[in-house]
Amino acid sequence: MDTDNKNNEKINSTKDYYNGIAQGYKNLYHEEQILKLNYVKDKFPKVGKVLDAGCGDGVLNQFIYSDCELYSFDLSEELLKLNNNISNRKFCGSLTDLSIFEDNYFNFISTFSVIQDIPNFELVFDEFIRVLKDDGILFLSFVKFSLKREKILEIINLKFEVVEEFEETKDLIFILKIKK
Numbered sequence: 609m610d611t612d613n614k615n616n617e618k619i620n621s622t623k624d625y626y627n628g629i630a631q632g633y634k635n636l637y638h639e640e641q642i643l644k645l646n647y648v649k650d651k652f653p654k655v656g657k658v659l660d661a662g663c664g665d666g667v668l669n670q671f672i673y674s675d676c677e678l679y680s681f682d683l684s685e686e687l688l689k690l691n692n693n694i695s696n697r698k699f700c701g702s703l704t705d706l707s708i709f710e711d712n713y714f715n716f717i718s719t720f721s722v723i724q725d726i727p728n729f730e731l732v733f734d735e736f737i738r739v740l741k742d743d744g745i746l747f748l749s750f751v752k753f754s755l756k757r758e759k760i761l762e763i764i765n766l767k768f769e770v771v772e773e774f775e776e777t778k779d780l781i782f783i784l785k786i787k788k
Protein backbone atom coordinates (compact mmCIF):
# COMPACT_ATOMS: atom_id res chain seq x y z
CA MET A 609 0.00 0.00 0.00
CA ASP A 610 1.50 3.40 -0.90
CA THR A 611 1.92 6.22 1.59
CA ASP A 612 -1.05 8.27 0.37
CA ASN A 613 -3.38 5.30 0.77
CA LYS A 614 -2.02 4.57 4.24
CA ASN A 615 -2.50 8.21 5.25
CA ASN A 616 -6.06 8.23 3.90
CA GLU A 617 -6.82 5.01 5.75
CA LYS A 618 -5.51 6.49 9.01
CA ILE A 619 -7.54 9.69 8.49
CA ASN A 620 -10.68 7.61 7.81
CA SER A 621 -10.16 5.56 10.96
CA THR A 622 -9.69 8.79 12.99
CA LYS A 623 -12.95 10.06 11.51
CA ASP A 624 -14.75 6.83 12.46
CA TYR A 625 -13.33 7.06 15.97
CA TYR A 626 -14.54 10.63 16.56
CA ASN A 627 -17.91 10.00 14.90
CA GLY A 628 -18.30 7.02 17.24
CA ILE A 629 -17.55 8.94 20.44
CA ALA A 630 -19.26 12.20 19.41
CA GLN A 631 -22.19 11.89 21.82
CA GLY A 632 -19.85 11.26 24.74
CA TYR A 633 -17.14 13.77 23.72
CA LYS A 634 -18.32 16.52 26.05
CA ASN A 635 -18.20 14.28 29.14
CA LEU A 636 -14.95 12.65 28.11
CA TYR A 637 -12.90 15.70 27.10
CA HIS A 638 -14.37 19.15 27.78
CA GLU A 639 -12.95 19.57 31.26
CA GLU A 640 -9.38 18.82 30.15
CA GLN A 641 -9.68 20.88 26.97
CA ILE A 642 -10.85 23.92 28.95
CA LEU A 643 -7.79 23.58 31.22
CA LYS A 644 -5.61 23.81 28.10
CA LEU A 645 -7.53 26.71 26.57
CA ASN A 646 -7.24 28.65 29.84
CA TYR A 647 -3.54 29.19 29.06
CA VAL A 648 -4.29 31.26 25.95
CA LYS A 649 -7.93 32.35 25.92
CA ASP A 650 -7.17 35.86 27.23
CA LYS A 651 -4.72 36.35 24.36
CA PHE A 652 -7.25 35.69 21.58
CA PRO A 653 -7.74 38.69 19.28
CA LYS A 654 -11.04 40.52 19.87
CA VAL A 655 -11.89 40.95 16.17
CA GLY A 656 -11.12 39.19 12.89
CA LYS A 657 -11.55 35.86 11.21
CA VAL A 658 -10.75 32.80 13.29
CA LEU A 659 -10.41 29.21 12.12
CA ASP A 660 -11.04 26.55 14.77
CA ALA A 661 -9.07 23.80 13.06
CA GLY A 662 -10.24 20.41 14.34
CA CYS A 663 -13.01 22.12 16.27
CA GLY A 664 -14.76 18.99 17.52
CA ASP A 665 -18.05 19.87 19.20
CA GLY A 666 -16.96 23.46 19.77
CA VAL A 667 -15.50 23.69 23.26
CA LEU A 668 -13.55 26.74 22.02
CA ASN A 669 -16.63 28.73 20.98
CA GLN A 670 -17.33 30.12 24.46
CA PHE A 671 -13.92 31.89 24.41
CA ILE A 672 -14.27 33.62 21.04
CA TYR A 673 -15.21 37.31 21.19
CA SER A 674 -18.55 38.11 19.56
CA ASP A 675 -16.97 40.50 17.02
CA CYS A 676 -14.92 37.65 15.56
CA GLU A 677 -16.05 35.62 12.56
CA LEU A 678 -15.72 32.00 13.65
CA TYR A 679 -15.09 29.24 11.10
CA SER A 680 -15.40 25.71 12.52
CA PHE A 681 -13.66 22.92 10.60
CA ASP A 682 -13.51 19.23 11.49
CA LEU A 683 -13.21 15.75 10.05
CA SER A 684 -16.11 14.37 12.06
CA GLU A 685 -19.57 15.30 10.81
CA GLU A 686 -21.08 13.94 14.04
CA LEU A 687 -19.01 16.31 16.21
CA LEU A 688 -19.80 19.19 13.83
CA LYS A 689 -23.54 18.52 14.26
CA LEU A 690 -23.09 19.10 17.99
CA ASN A 691 -21.02 22.26 17.49
CA ASN A 692 -22.98 25.33 18.58
CA ASN A 693 -21.37 27.74 16.10
CA ILE A 694 -24.68 29.24 14.97
CA SER A 695 -23.30 30.71 11.74
CA ASN A 696 -23.22 28.73 8.51
CA ARG A 697 -19.42 28.69 8.71
CA LYS A 698 -19.10 25.00 9.60
CA PHE A 699 -17.00 22.80 7.33
CA CYS A 700 -16.31 19.08 7.22
CA GLY A 701 -13.02 17.83 5.80
CA SER A 702 -9.39 17.11 6.52
CA LEU A 703 -7.05 19.91 7.53
CA THR A 704 -4.57 18.59 5.00
CA ASP A 705 -6.68 20.37 2.37
CA LEU A 706 -7.97 23.84 3.21
CA SER A 707 -8.39 24.82 -0.45
CA ILE A 708 -11.91 26.14 0.24
CA PHE A 709 -10.16 29.11 1.91
CA GLU A 710 -8.14 31.69 0.04
CA ASP A 711 -4.57 32.69 0.91
CA ASN A 712 -4.02 35.18 3.78
CA TYR A 713 -7.60 34.83 5.01
CA PHE A 714 -7.51 34.25 8.77
CA ASN A 715 -6.36 36.56 11.56
CA PHE A 716 -5.87 33.60 13.83
CA ILE A 717 -6.13 29.86 13.92
CA SER A 718 -6.68 27.72 16.98
CA THR A 719 -5.92 24.02 16.80
CA PHE A 720 -6.06 22.17 20.10
CA SER A 721 -5.07 18.50 20.45
CA VAL A 722 -5.50 17.75 16.77
CA ILE A 723 -2.22 17.75 14.86
CA GLN A 724 -0.82 14.59 16.48
CA ASP A 725 -3.77 12.62 15.04
CA ILE A 726 -2.86 13.51 11.45
CA PRO A 727 -0.30 11.27 9.70
CA ASN A 728 0.75 13.84 7.08
CA PHE A 729 0.63 16.79 9.48
CA GLU A 730 3.36 18.61 7.49
CA LEU A 731 0.65 19.43 4.92
CA VAL A 732 -1.50 20.93 7.66
CA PHE A 733 1.27 23.30 8.73
CA ASP A 734 1.72 24.35 5.08
CA GLU A 735 -2.01 25.02 4.80
CA PHE A 736 -2.03 27.02 8.08
CA ILE A 737 0.82 29.18 6.77
CA ARG A 738 -1.01 29.71 3.48
CA VAL A 739 -4.39 30.70 4.94
CA LEU A 740 -3.02 32.80 7.83
CA LYS A 741 -2.43 36.50 7.25
CA ASP A 742 1.26 37.51 7.44
CA ASP A 743 0.74 38.96 10.93
CA GLY A 744 -1.67 36.16 11.92
CA ILE A 745 -1.34 34.05 15.04
CA LEU A 746 -1.51 30.29 15.46
CA PHE A 747 -2.62 28.93 18.84
CA LEU A 748 -1.57 25.29 18.84
CA SER A 749 -1.47 22.45 21.29
CA PHE A 750 -0.51 18.84 20.81
CA VAL A 751 -0.25 15.79 23.02
CA LYS A 752 3.23 15.94 24.52
CA PHE A 753 3.76 12.17 24.65
CA SER A 754 2.98 11.80 20.95
CA LEU A 755 5.51 9.85 18.90
CA LYS A 756 5.36 12.76 16.47
CA ARG A 757 6.59 15.23 19.11
CA GLU A 758 10.12 15.76 17.73
CA LYS A 759 8.93 16.13 14.14
CA ILE A 760 6.25 18.61 15.15
CA LEU A 761 8.76 20.62 17.20
CA GLU A 762 11.15 20.61 14.24
CA ILE A 763 8.51 22.18 11.98
CA ILE A 764 7.53 24.71 14.63
CA ASN A 765 11.14 25.83 15.02
CA LEU A 766 11.76 25.92 11.30
CA LYS A 767 8.65 27.78 10.19
CA PHE A 768 7.41 29.78 13.16
CA GLU A 769 8.51 32.32 15.70
CA VAL A 770 7.52 31.08 19.16
CA VAL A 771 5.78 33.95 20.95
CA GLU A 772 4.95 31.94 24.08
CA GLU A 773 4.91 28.31 25.09
CA PHE A 774 3.44 26.40 27.99
CA GLU A 775 3.59 22.84 29.23
CA GLU A 776 0.50 21.45 30.86
CA THR A 777 -0.39 17.97 32.07
CA LYS A 778 -1.11 16.41 28.68
CA ASP A 779 -0.21 18.96 26.00
CA LEU A 780 2.46 21.39 24.90
CA ILE A 781 0.81 24.69 24.03
CA PHE A 782 2.24 27.34 21.69
CA ILE A 783 1.45 30.83 20.50
CA LEU A 784 3.14 31.15 17.12
CA LYS A 785 3.74 33.67 14.34
CA ILE A 786 4.91 32.81 10.86
CA LYS A 787 8.67 33.39 10.45
CA LYS A 788 9.35 36.30 8.07
Ligand SMILES: C[S@@+](CC[C@H](N)C(=O)[O-])C[C@H]1O[C@@H](n2cnc3c(N)ncnc32)[C@H](O)[C@@H]1O
Binds near residue numbers: 637703
Ligand atom coordinates in the same frame (compact mmCIF):
# COMPACT_ATOMS: atom_id res chain seq x y z
C1 LIG B 1 -9.04 15.54 20.75
S1 LIG B 1 -10.19 16.21 19.61
C2 LIG B 1 -10.01 17.97 19.94
C3 LIG B 1 -11.24 18.75 19.52
C4 LIG B 1 -11.23 20.22 19.91
N1 LIG B 1 -10.12 20.92 19.32
C5 LIG B 1 -11.22 20.36 21.41
O1 LIG B 1 -10.31 21.02 21.95
O2 LIG B 1 -12.13 19.81 22.05
C6 LIG B 1 -9.42 16.04 18.03
C7 LIG B 1 -10.29 16.59 16.90
O3 LIG B 1 -9.52 16.65 15.71
C8 LIG B 1 -10.34 16.24 14.63
N2 LIG B 1 -9.46 15.76 13.56
C9 LIG B 1 -8.61 14.69 13.60
N3 LIG B 1 -7.98 14.57 12.42
C10 LIG B 1 -8.43 15.58 11.63
C11 LIG B 1 -8.16 15.98 10.29
N4 LIG B 1 -7.31 15.31 9.50
N5 LIG B 1 -8.79 17.07 9.80
C12 LIG B 1 -9.69 17.75 10.56
N6 LIG B 1 -9.99 17.43 11.84
C13 LIG B 1 -9.37 16.34 12.36
C14 LIG B 1 -11.21 15.15 15.24
O4 LIG B 1 -12.36 14.89 14.47
C15 LIG B 1 -11.51 15.76 16.61
O5 LIG B 1 -12.63 16.60 16.55
